[in-house]
Amino acid sequence: MNQLIWLIPILPLAGFIINGLGRNSFSKNLTGFIGSLLVLVSFGLSIATFLQVKSTGAPINVTYFNWISAGPIHVPFAFLVDQLSSIMLLIITGVGFLIHLYSIGYMHDDKGFGKFFAYLNLFVFFMLLLVMGSNYIIMFIGWEGVGLCSYLLIGFWYTNPAYADAAKKAFIMNRIGDLGFLLGVFLIIYAFGSVEFATLFPKAATMKVGAAPFFTITILLFIGATGKSAQLPLFTWLPDAMAGPTPVSALIHAATMVTAGIYMIARSNIFFSLAPDTMEIIAIVGLATALFAALIAVTQTDIKKVLAYSTVSQLGYMFLGLGVGAYTGAFFHVLTHAFFKALLFLGAGSVIHAMGGEQDMRKMGGLKGKIKVTFITMLIGTIAIAGIPPFSGFFSKDEILSHAFAHSTTFYVVGVFTAMLTSFYMFRMMYLTFWGKFRGTHEQEHHVHESPATMTIPLIVLAALSIVGGLINWPEALGGHAALEHFLEPLFKASNAVLPSAELSAGTEKLLMGISVGVAFIALVYAYIKYVKNGSLPVADTEERPALTGLSYHKFYVDELYDFLIRKPLDFLSTFFYNVIDKMGIDGLVNGIGKGTVETSKGLRLLQTGNVGFYIFVMVLGIVAVLLYSVFGLTKV
Amino acid sequence: MSTFYFIAFLSIFFSILVITAKNPVHSILYLILTFFTFTIHYILLNAQFLAIVNFIVYMGAILVLFLYTLMLINLNKDSEPVKPFMVKVAGVFGGGILAVALASSLKLVAQSNPVVLQNPELGLVKNLGKVLFNEFLLPFEVSSVLLLSAMVGAVLLATKDPKTAA
Amino acid sequence: MESLTNTIHAVPLNHYILLSAIIFSIGVIGVLIRRNAIVIFMSVELMLNAVNLLLTAFSVYRGDATGQVFVFFIMALAAAEVAIGLAIIVMIYRNTNSIDINVLNRLKW
Numbered sequence: 016m017n018q019l020i021w022l023i024p025i026l027p028l029a030g031f032i033i034n035g036l037g038r039n040s041f042s043k044n045l046t047g048f049i050g051s052l053l054v055l056v057s058f059g060l061s062i063a064t065f066l067q068v069k070s071t072g073a074p075i076n077v078t079y080f081n082w083i084s085a086g087p088i089h090v091p092f093a094f095l096v097d098q099l100s101s102i103m104l105l106i107i108t109g110v111g112f113l114i115h116l117y118s119i120g121y122m123h124d125d126k127g128f129g130k131f132f133a134y135l136n137l138f139v140f141f142m143l144l145l146v147m148g149s150n151y152i153i154m155f156i157g158w159e160g161v162g163l164c165s166y167l168l169i170g171f172w173y174t175n176p177a178y179a180d181a182a183k184k185a186f187i188m189n190r191i192g193d194l195g196f197l198l199g200v201f202l203i204i205y206a207f208g209s210v211e212f213a214t215l216f217p218k219a220a221t222m223k224v225g226a227a228p229f230f231t232i233t234i235l236l237f238i239g240a241t242g243k244s245a246q247l248p249l250f251t252w253l254p255d256a257m258a259g260p261t262p263v264s265a266l267i268h269a270a271t272m273v274t275a276g277i278y279m280i281a282r283s284n285i286f287f288s289l290a291p292d293t294m295e296i297i298a299i300v301g302l303a304t305a306l307f308a309a310l311i312a313v314t315q316t317d318i319k320k321v322l323a324y325s326t327v328s329q330l331g332y333m334f335l336g337l338g339v340g341a342y343t344g345a346f347f348h349v350l351t352h353a354f355f356k357a358l359l360f361l362g363a364g365s366v367i368h369a370m371g372g373e374q375d376m377r378k379m380g381g382l383k384g385k386i387k388v389t390f391i392t393m394l395i396g397t398i399a400i401a402g403i404p405p406f407s408g409f410f411s412k413d414e415i416l417s418h419a420f421a422h423s424t425t426f427y428v429v430g431v432f433t434a435m436l437t438s439f440y441m442f443r444m445m446y447l448t449f450w451g452k453f454r455g456t457h458e459q460e461h462h463v464h465e466s467p468a469t470m471t472i473p474l475i476v477l478a479a480l481s482i483v484g485g486l487i488n489w490p491e492a493l494g495g496h497a498a499l500e501h502f503l504e505p506l507f508k509a510s511n512a513v514l515p516s517a518e519l520s521a522g523t524e525k526l527l528m529g530i531s532v533g534v535a536f537i538a539l540v541y542a543y544i545k546y547v548k549n550g551s552l553p554v555a556d557t558e559e560r561p562a563l564t565g566l567s568y569h570k571f572y573v574d575e576l577y578d579f580l581i582r583k584p585l586d587f588l589s590t591f592f593y594n595v596i597d598k599m600g601i602d603g604l605v606n607g608i609g610k611g612t613v614e615t616s617k618g619l620r621l622l623q624t625g626n627v628g629f630y631i632f633v634m635v636l637g638i639v640a641v642l643l644y645s646v647f648g649l650t651k652v
Numbered sequence: 653m654s655t656f657y658f659i660a661f662l663s664i665f666f667s668i669l670v671i672t673a674k675n676p677v678h679s680i681l682y683l684i685l686t687f688f689t690f691t692i693h694y695i696l697l698n699a700q701f702l703a704i705v706n707f708i709v710y711m712g713a714i715l716v717l718f719l720y721t722l723m724l725i726n727l728n729k730d731s732e733p734v735k736p737f738m739v740k741v742a743g744v745f746g747g748g749i750l751a752v753a754l755a756s757s758l759k760l761v762a763q764s765n766p767v768v769l770q771n772p773e774l775g776l777v778k779n780l781g782k783v784l785f786n787e788f789l790l791p792f793e794v795s796s797v798l799l800l801s802a803m804v805g806a807v808l809l810a811t812k813d814p815k816t817a818a
Numbered sequence: 819m820e821s822l823t824n825t826i827h828a829v830p831l832n833h834y835i836l837l838s839a840i841i842f843s844i845g846v847i848g849v850l851i852r853r854n855a856i857v858i859f860m861s862v863e864l865m866l867n868a869v870n871l872l873l874t875a876f877s878v879y880r881g882d883a884t885g886q887v888f889v890f891f892i893m894a895l896a897a898a899e900v901a902i903g904l905a906i907i908v909m910i911y912r913n914t915n916s917i918d919i920n921v922l923n924r925l926k927w
Contacts, residue, residue, distance in 0.1 A: 627919050628739070632850055635746045642753040656829045660837045667841050667864055671848030676856055683860050690867055697878045702889055706870075709893050714863070714900045721904045722856055725911050743850030751843035758832055766830050770881040775874075783883045784890070795894045802898030809905035812912075 017075050020094055023060050023104065024143035026053040030136035038129025047119035050132035054115050054139055058108035065101040069502065074098070076149060076213060083152070087208055095149030095212060098503050099346070103146040103278055106353045110270045111139045113473035117361050118262040120469035121368060131171065131260065138164035142271050146278065150210040151200045154279065158196060158243065161272045162189040168267060169259040181255040188252040192242015196279075199235030202228060212282065219285045220509040229290035236283060237297055240276030244330050247304045251574055253327055257319040261364030264319060269326050269356035274349045277333045281506075284342050288510035298338025298422070302429055305331030307571070309436035313443070314568040316553045317374050318363050321444045325400065326356055328437060332415055335430060340514040341418035342507045343488070343500045348411035350499075351484045355399040355408055358477035362393035365466045365474065366448060370459055376447040377552055378459070383449035385463045388471045390449050392478040397445050399481040401438035401535045407484030409532070414490065417527050421519055427527075434531055438538035446546040447553075454552075490524070656696060663689040680718050687711050697767075699775030834875035841868040855907050855917040859900075866896050 030053040034046050041049075068075065074097030083090035096104065115135060122131050141164060145157025166189075170182030200210065206228035207215055222229075240246070245253035256268050267273070280287055280297070287294055305328045312324035329352050336345030367374055369386050383390045399406035402413065412434060420427035453460050465471065488499035504511075519527075545551055566572070666686040673679045687710045694703035773779045784792055841864060848861030870889045877885025907917055914921050 625922075627922060628743075628850060628853070632742065632746055635750055635846055635850070639746070639749050639753045642750075642757055646753070646757045656833075660833070663837065664840055664844070667844045670864060671844060671852060671857070671861055676854055679857050679860055683863070686864065687867065690871060693871055694874060697874055699874050699878065699886055699889075702870075702874060702886055705890065705893055709897055710863075710867070714897060717900055717904055718856065718860065721908060724908065725856075725917060740851045744847050746850055747843045747847030750846055751839055754839035754843065755836055758835055765879075767834065767875060767879045769878055774878065774881060774883055775886055780883055780886055780890070783887055787884075788887050788891075791891060795891055798898050799894060802901045806901040806905040809902065810908050 017077055019060060020064055020075060020077060020096055020147070021079070023057045023064070023108070024140050024147060026057045026060075027136040027139040027143065029053060031133050031140060034129055034136060035133035038133060041129060043119075043123065043128050046129045046132050047115070050136050051112060051115040051119065053136065054108055054112045057139070057143070058105075058112050061101070061104040061108045064096055065105055068096060068098060068101045072505065078149075088204060088210075090150060090152045090210055092153065093149040093211075094147040094153075096147060097506065099278070099281060099506050100146045102346075102350065102503075104143065106350060107139060107142050107146065107271050110353050110357050110477075111135075111142075111266060113476055114262045114266040114270075114357065114361070117265075117364070117470050117473040118260075120467040121262055121364055122260060123467075125260075127171065131168075134164055134167050134171070135262075135266065138168065138267060138272075142275075145275055149212055151203060151212075152210050154282075155197065155200060158239075158275060158279075159193065161267070161275065162186065162193065162243070165189070165256070165267050165272055168263040169256045171259050171263065175258075178258040181252075181258040185252040185256050188249050189242050192239045192249055194239075195235045195237075195242065196239025199232050199239060202232045202235060206232065216283075216285050216509065219289065220512075222289060224289050224513055225291065226289060229286055230292055233283075233287050233290040233293040234296070236279065236286070237293060237300075240280055240334075241300065242276075243279075244273050244276030244334070245304075245327050246276070246331065246334055247300055247307065250304060250308065250327050251570075251577065254320055254323040254570070257317075257323050261319065261360060261367060264323070265357045265360030265364065268323070269360050270353040273326065273330055274333070274353070277330070277337065277345055277349050280334075280337050281342050281346050284337075284507055284510045285513075287337070288340065288513045294338050294340065296338070297334050298419075298426060301331045301334025301336075301338050302419075302426055302433075303331070304328070305335060305433045306429055306436075307331075309433045309440065310567050311570050312440040313436060314553065314564050315440075316376050318366065318376050318379075318444060318448065319360075319374055321376075321440060322356070322359055322363055325359075325437065325441065328433065329356065329400070332412060332430070332433075335419060335426065336415035339415075339418045339422040339426065340510070341415050342510065343503050344411065344414035344418055346503065347488045347499055348415060350487075351399070351407035351411040351481070354477055354484050355396040355406075355481040358392060358396040358474060358481055359400065361470070361474055361477065362389050362396060365389040365470055366393075368466050368470070369463045370455065371462045373455060373459060376444065378455045379448045379453075380451040380455075381449070381453040382463065386465045388465060388474060392471075392474040393449075394445060395478040395481055397441045399484075401441050401539065402434055402531055403438075403535050403539075404528075404532060405482075405485060407481050409528075410485035410488060410490060413528050413531055414488070416531060417519055417524055420523075420527055431531055431534055435534040435538045438535040439542050442539045442542040443546055446542060450547045451550060491521075656693075659689050659692050659696070663693070676722055677719070680715060680722065683718075684711055684715050687715065694775075697775065698769055698772060701775055701777045701780050831875065831879055834872060838868045838872040838875075841865075841871075853918050853920055855910065855919050856904075858919065859903055859907070863896065863900070866892065 030050050034041070034050055038046070064075065074095055076093065076095050078091045078093040080092050081089060082092040115132070118131065118135065122128050125131065138161060141157045141160025143157070145154050145161060148154040148157060163186075166182050166186040169185050170179045173179045173182070203215065204210060207218060209215055209218075219229075242249045253268055253273065257264055259268075287297070308324045308327035308331060312321050312328065315321045315324060329348070333345045333348050333352070336342070336348060365386065366379070366382065366389060369382070369389070370379060373379070395406065399408040402409045404410075416427060416430050416434070419430050453463075488497055491497050569575075663686060666682050666689060669682040670679050670686060673682055687706065691703050691707050691711075694700075694706060845861045845863075845865035845868065848864065849858050852858050852861065870892055873885045873889050873892075877883065877889075910922065911917050
């Protein structure tokens with residue numbers, strides 16, 4: 016197996032090259048087949064790798080060649096597959112394959128079909144590189160590469176300026192984070208002289224808690240994570256990223272790329288464990304993001320926007336988990352979230368497909384009888400995300416919440432409140448979409464149809480995974496044996512030794528579970544009463560909203576705030592520099608030299624009178640000057 | 653010895669008259685006188701060949717050519733527009749400075765030995781002819797080409813263009 | 819001839835140089851202050867002769883006939899030059915009805 020792991024990322028790259036070159040000549044079926052098959056083969060290899068890691072318990076570390084050698088720093092091109100990355104491989108290739116399959120149906124009528132598959136394959140390649148890299152530099156290649164693919168795919172329909180703007184926004188926001196990440200890596204090189212995980216972490220584990228470099232390094236890495244994983248204050252790109260095709264939203268902006276930040280922090284967990292201040296900041300930022308995004312999601316009317324904010328909110332949960340030291344919990348949530356959020360996005364895509372491109376929930380309704388498979392699978396996803404047992408979301412969220420409770424009660428209360436909001440807005444989305452009367456046009460009503468099998472099969476598979484996903488880390492409090500936790504233990508051993516243990520009694524844990532299930536049900540019922548019983552609808556854009564809902568509907572005016580705080584001053588500064596420094600200063604200098612030359616020449620030209628006598632006179636003076644110089648100048652010397 | 657200074661004085665005197673005479677014809681006549689003093693200088697230096705050539709070529713040919721041209725143009729009246737006074741002052745000033753500069757460059761020579769005729773044969777036709785036809789044979793022949801081309805050029809320039817004349 | 823040549827025995831070389839410089843400068847002044855092309859031309863001849871005289875003086879002083887041969891060449895050259903120069907002046911007069919060099923002020927941009 017060790018010899019073959021290079022195939023895992025190379026196959027999608029080959030798919031990118033083949034599909035990219037043949038995008039105009041291949042038939043759509045062939046393109047889809049190649050793209051999906053290569054990812055499927057990667058998935059098969061990933062399973063084999065996973066099984067090997069599981070059976071031997073030892074990470075696979077393969078060095079291919081020495082890539083960068085600069086003085087004392089050596090960066091090999093090497094892959095490291097351990098417990099953490101093997102699971103990420105499964106998510107990326109598995110969910111990636113399902114989404115490829117789904118895209119065959121979803122993108123079938125699109126002109127850019129071949130291009131789309133090429134980009135998707137490229138994304139999978141970079142994501143695999145990010146996960147498999149054995150050092151921060153290779154991780155950074157993948158990190159940048161997924162950002163690029165994200166940009167390409169958000170702006171996939173680039174003829175729409177708003178979509179192109181969304182792509183640029185995502186790219187720029189990501190760049191801000193990337194800079195943090197890059198600086199963090201530089202600091203690591205400065206402090207440790209290496210970027211290899213295998214040498215860094217054991218070295219770091221011997222150092223004291225709160226040692227000098229860790230706070231700065233972790234804060235910088237965390238800034239990188241906030242960009243990629245859409246946390247406060249860099250989260251605004253993710254909702255806009257919904258401009259891309261829905262499978263992209265599912266793959267990149269829900270299941271894989273946005274979890275890169277969590278993966279990176281989980282990978283460098285020992286650094287973070289040794290910097291308690293950063294941990295606190297991460298927890299607070301994560302919690303704030305979770306609450307903030309949930310509040311916004313409550314009033315959104317675009318089905319994809321609801322899911323986008325819910326993604327931001329769930330990512331906030333994961334950061335909360337990281338911040339309170341629940342690395343396993345956070346990673347568990349990455350796993351389950353990949354299942355149910357991909358499912359929800361694909362379901363939403365199916366709904367949009369059925370509605371002929373309509374994304375506004377106010378124009379949907381009553382779809383549950385018409386697109387049954389989509390409805391049932393989405394319901395499963397919603398139950399999973401809302402945290403109702405025994406579906407997967409319950410377990411992962413609960414693990415984070417119980418760790419938060421052990422850390423601080425305030426965190427727990429806010430977390431539970433956010434969980435309640437989550438349940439509310441998800442069921443609100445379901446009720447608005449599937450219950451009630453159909454509110455669209457007659458044409459749309461006529462058009463509504465179940466999606467083809469290539470789209471429903473991924474839904475069913477993901478729904479099944481969303482149901483059983485919780486089993487892999489069945490908590491001990493409920494008589495399970497926390498398989499994932501034991502599996503990942505070698506990675507977090509050093510951190511667990513540093514961090515205060517958060518052991519709760521089984522009774523407390525059960526009580527906490529009861530509370531979160533309770534609030535989820537309350538929210539569910541409240542949403543049912545509000546949207547099904549009373550049949551109330553979100554008001555149209557033109558109507559006045561009450562202050563608080565208005566604030567939420569307009570996303571707390573964060574975009575406008577950024578506009579005012581950053582773009583406007585920047586614009587002003589640019590205009591100022593353009594007008595004053597560039598136009599007057601630099602242009603003035605350049606033009607001044609030109610004008611000066613012209614003016615001087617105009618003056619000097621007058622000396623050229625054409626009067627031969629004058630020329631001779633000047634010549635005579637010149638001869639005299641030369642003579643005088645040779646007489647008096649030379650004698651002195 | 654005093655002969656030299658007397659002739660030198662005459663040279664300077666006549667050359668000044670050349671450039672100051674209002675009438676160009678007078679200028680030419682003064683120039684002939686100047687050149688005559690030069691011929692005397694050559695004789696004093698025992699450069700007999702040069703003295704004769706100077707007499708024949710300069711005074712006989714060139715200056716006659718000047719006179720002839722002047723008559724041809726028929727400009728013997730005092731029609732020459734006078735230059736402004738300041739320009740004249742500037743010209744004299746410039747030339748004076750040049751003279752001073754040239755004289756002061758004598759400092760560089762820094763030797764004032766008398767000119768002694770070491771070889772009385774030096775400037776004789778026989779001696780010069782030997783030098784001319786031995787060492788300077790090629791330049792001498794080339795100078796004939798120069799004279800020929802000058803002749804052709806002068807004829808070409810002075811002939812009226814048949815097209816414009818018509 | 820002996821007596822004639824003996825008269826210069828006491829004349830220092832510097833005085834010849836001085837004489838030539840003065841006549842040369844007079845030629846220059848003539849060029850500068852006159853507008854009549856023919857007179858200017860004559861001034862140029864004056865300068866040429868000043869140089870000739872100096873060359874001859876040096877030739878005698880150093881006992882080398884080369885200087886005198888050079889003077890001979892200069893005279894040949896001057897003859898050619900005068901022929902061409904006067905032809906040009908005739909042309910100018912034909913075209914402008916004047917031999918005032920200030921008319922020829924086209925030597926500029």
